[in-house]
Amino acid sequence: MAEQSRRSNGELTVMVNVDVSDALTGLKAIRREADAAVRALKALEEALKTVPDVYSGSTGGGRMTPEQFVEKMREIFPETGYDEETAYIAADNLVCELLTQLGYGEGAAIYDDADKWYA
Incomplete structure (x- = not known):
């Protein structure tokens, strides 16, 4: 596509013939890639x-x-008065809660249901 333009400045007349078809083709290709x-x-x-958001920082029902x-x-x-058995039970519960939030609830439930010996 060629565009022509004429300008007159006093007694001087200039005619410019510019082919912009390659530029337009390139811009269209860039647009396709951007789309x-x-x-x-x-x-x-x-x-x-669909991916669990472990860094959301939300409280309550969040992760x-x-x-x-x-x-x-x-x-x-x-909080447990430094009672080791109570503390380990609480820590286990917290780890199971986090695993459940991360999508590993079934495995956490199996662990939680297993017999444990703390003391």
Whole structure:
């Protein structure tokens, strides 16, 4: 595609003939690639919705962050009066809770149901 333009400046007339077809072809190719990248990102976003979000930091029904897990583990011994058996039971329960939040609930339930000997 050629575009022509004429300019007149006093007595000088200039005619410019520019072929922009290669540039337009290149821009269209870039646009196609950008559209493909957007589609891929949307697909990734949808796929990520199915992955447990362990770093959400939400409270209540949300998942624990690594920092929250550490904090809760550190609180167990003082809260149980440093009674080792009670503390280990509480720690086991916390680990099972975290495993369940991460999607390993069935395995955590098997562990939780197993007989344990703490003392």
